[in-house]
């Protein structure tokens with residue numbers, strides 16, 4: 001695998017929210033190896049810097065990344081226009097484990113931009129009708145304006161997914177759920193005996209959700225969590241992303257809660 005950034009050209013951009021943009025890129029030459037849901041690229045904004053960003057959709061070698069502008073590099077990525085170039089390394093990290101053999105129920109729980117790395121799982125499940133059991137997507141956001149992919153949610157529902165959304169702070173005209181995303185677990189329809197859960201969002205949300213799922217009978221190894229830390233090298237050399245015994249760029253970001261529980265609890269103290 002190459003560790004030098006490979007040039008990709010921007011083929012489309014789309015504003016998702018006030019601070020989130022989706023950027024579609026395609027290789028200008030030899031593509032990187034195939035990405036799978038949950039894995040990430042190191043994206044290099046030329047002259048600014050490099051950051052880890054998950055794939056939010058995979059169309060062969062064309063990739064979509066959804067970026068929230070929080071600092072210098074992510075702001076530069078959000079300013080990209082069609083025809084601009086970025087550098088990509090990867091794919092890095094572990095991905096979501098999704099084995100179709102035993103037709104599992106799939107329960108996705110996202111907080112904020114955490115829906116971005118889960119979106120390719122939705123595409124994968126809906127793209128294999130009959131391959132999986134029930135698909136449930138539970139999404140929490142701070143406000144209705146912070147919800148991502150709102151245009152796609154109706155398509156997911158039409159294709160058979162149960163999609164529930166909740167917000168912390170409703171605005172005028174909001175008639176949906178209000179509260180934290182774990183509240184939605186009470187009405188969940190997936191079966192603990194056959195479900196695999198994937199949880200992505202702020203760390204506090206991951207901890208509460210994982211505990212709630214354990215209480216509802218899901219075994220810890222079937223609760224997959226995505227743990228994020230500042231990363232530099234992407235290949236487990238620099239130690240920048242160490243969390244307890246885990247180097248998250250290599251051993252994560254997707255880690256079963258059986259392995260994630262202790263490092264997360266240690267950090268909480």
Ligand SMILES: Cc1cc2nc3c(=O)[nH]c(=O)nc-3n(C[C@H](O)[C@H](O)[C@H](O)COP(=O)(O)OP(=O)(O)OC[C@H]3O[C@@H](n4cnc5c(N)ncnc54)[C@H](O)[C@@H]3O)c2cc1C
Pocket residue numbers: 040049051052053054055065066067068069070071072073074075093113116117227228229230231253
């Ligand atoms: C595996 C992985 C996948 C990611 N996927 C996405 C994605 O799909 N879309 C997206 O928008 N962002 C994603 N991130 C987060 C993204 O990498 C950071 O927002 C980015 O590194 C910030 O860089 P910056 O130079 O723009 O801002 P900086 O100036 O470096 O940081 C701005 C602020 O964000 C905080 N920050 C930086 N990195 C992280 C991080 N990893 N987690 C939490 N806070 C952080 C800093 O502490 C600071 O407060 C991912 C991170 C990881 C580790």
